[in-house]
Amino acid sequence: MDYLPVFLDLKNKYVLVVGAGEVAFNKIKLLLCAKAVVNIVAKDICSEIRSLLFEKKVSWISNEFQISYLKNIFLVIAATSNTKLNEKIFKKCNKLKILINVVDDQSKCSFIFPSIIDRSPLIVALSSSGTAPVLLRLLRKKIESILPMRLGDVARIAGKWRSIVKNHFSNFLERKYFWEKLFNSIFVQYVLNGKEKKAISILKKIIKEPSKLIGEIILVGAGPGNSDLLTLRALQVMQEADVVLYDNLVSQEILNLVRRDAKCIYVGKRAGLKSITQDKIIKLLIFLAKQGKKVVRLKGGDSFIFGRGGEELEAAKNANINFQVVPGITAGIGLSAYSGIPLTHRDYAQGVIFITGCKCINNTSNNWSVLCDSSYTLVVYMGSLNALEISEKLILHGRLKSTPIAIISNGTTINQKVIIGRLDEIDKIFKLSASPSLLIIGQVVLLHKKLAWFKKLTNLNNIETTS
Incomplete structure (x- = not known):
């Protein structure tokens, strides 16, 4: 491991940025998101940073870098085109044990900026240790697609209830079991849909009935065959499933995207061939959901276009089981x-x-x-x-x-x-x-x-x- 991944608390800590061009601006945006106190040393200042100065979000202290400016500084970013100046800053920071990043010069960095996926307070950071930035962007895009934008709200609510849960469950294993059940329940979907009151009611219910799992059925349209045509929501749900019941028209390429430890059950029907009946499929869906499992019903195309999805959800409703629908591109x-x-x-x-x-x-x-x-x-x-x-x-x-x-x-x-x-x-x-x-x-x-x-x-x- 070339770098130890850590998350720095920069709140109210002084950071010095030498240089004020577009590259420096991109770093300053991240620093401000982390609530750092940003001081700038630069002769030429780009318009974006001028706006930050006007809004008093950053401070400009000088045209020229002086070693005295490193006093009380926690972290330094050198973003200039002057290689001699960058090297001077790097050597002095190393001597003073100050974290330093010389932009676009990995050899003069005591830390590097990772690729960030922000779902605050949930943060995912990725790095290739500076070896393959294009590969890193591709990986980030894939991970970004399966993390809902409001996932941070799930973490925020959990944080508010953490002390209450700790007081209720004194045993560590009991707390672990509680959180696993909560995050695998419909609680998460309620938060993602902006229904926080309903989410809190589920949380309270699981606290009172810790041994009772709350299952659900999710009807997912897998699209017409090409895995590239899956919706982002379909991919997210497939990654959360405990059990997947899939049809004949769902390709192996799509099944490969299901969570690895999920159980996949083939319930396909084909005209002219002996196959499982619709009644048995519905009974299996309800049986699995009543066990507290997150059951994904994966169908080719869209479940509501000649997919008998309506029949399956009627049965779920009659059995008082929570359900949701993820539409797909119909054939x-x-x-x-x-x-x-x-x-x-x-x-x-x-x-x-x-x-x-x-x-x-x-x-x-x-x-x-x-x-x-x-x-x-x-x-x-x-x-x-x-x-x-x-x-x-x-x-x-x-x-x-x-x-x-x-x-x-x-x-x-x-x-x-x-x-x-x-x-x-x-x-x-x-x-x-x-x-x-x-x-x-x-x-x-x-x-x-x-x-x-x-x-x-x-x-x-x-x-x-x-x-």
Whole structure:
């Protein structure tokens, strides 16, 4: 370990900054956030620092550096282009045992500034010991994305209650167990949503009933397949889960982002194959949540678009279990975008209708007079199940046989395949496609060849396809 990571308390401590350019300004901003008393030595002062001087947030003491200015100084930053001056300051600070950072000269630093993720009072600091700043920025971006902006409020509230909890639980292990339960409960989500009163009520409840865990169910849309299309909130929740129940359409790439010690249970359903029933999935969700676990129900696309999410949450509500919903990019939107097919367009479609190829349990019939309106794009989920019937009904009620259609399989992934054809060719085209797939019907399909960006067009047996 080249550097010992420490957090310095700079409140009301004197810090000397030699130089007053843009680089110095960036360091001064951090020092002021830490409530340091900043003195500046510089001949030329940039406009940003002049503003700080005008606001009396910093003090300017001289044009030229003098060794006497180091008296009572806790920390020094040298941000000048004068290498001889920087070296002089470095040597003198080392002799006086004063912390010194010469900007952009690692060899003349007794400390370095880390990359900071600020969720005050929660602070995360990262460093590559000055070896790989670009890699550091990439890591910071990834960590930043999974830490909610209001996470600091969780720490703030916990800090206020720390002494009360300590008095209530005299044993260290009991306190540890309490905090682990609290931070793994819905308490955190209430704080993040700005519902502090509800959060405090959960905290009080766990204090009174320390042995009782409070579980919850979180419905998460995993998007259309590509892990890059996960929402930040989905990623955060997946990192907090105790158990994940996932569907057939959730890729291994996405599952790899789940917290490593979480239990993943496959509950996928596939048309024509033997699989777990919806009733059993709901019973399992409730059983796990009643054990006090944070249960993530991970579904492809969006849970509220033909994902039966509403049924699962109704059951959770009836069982008096806390729940929340994280929306995902539904297949209709994700696959059309990655295929260069805009679902609406001034010249082709004034609206879009989502339907499913599955028949309703009560055999409710589609309103074909509405669906056959050529001014609407029709997106059919699980379209292969009744493709021929859908085609025949649409043509019977007025859609032209020549209406363009697109069948998209493995959408948004490197295996994406788009087959373009006509409505009266639907049965033949589906035989060429992989399952599961999405069907798009309407004039907007004509834009595919022009706007396709994710894959290059090829031609296979006179059928336009991207593969």
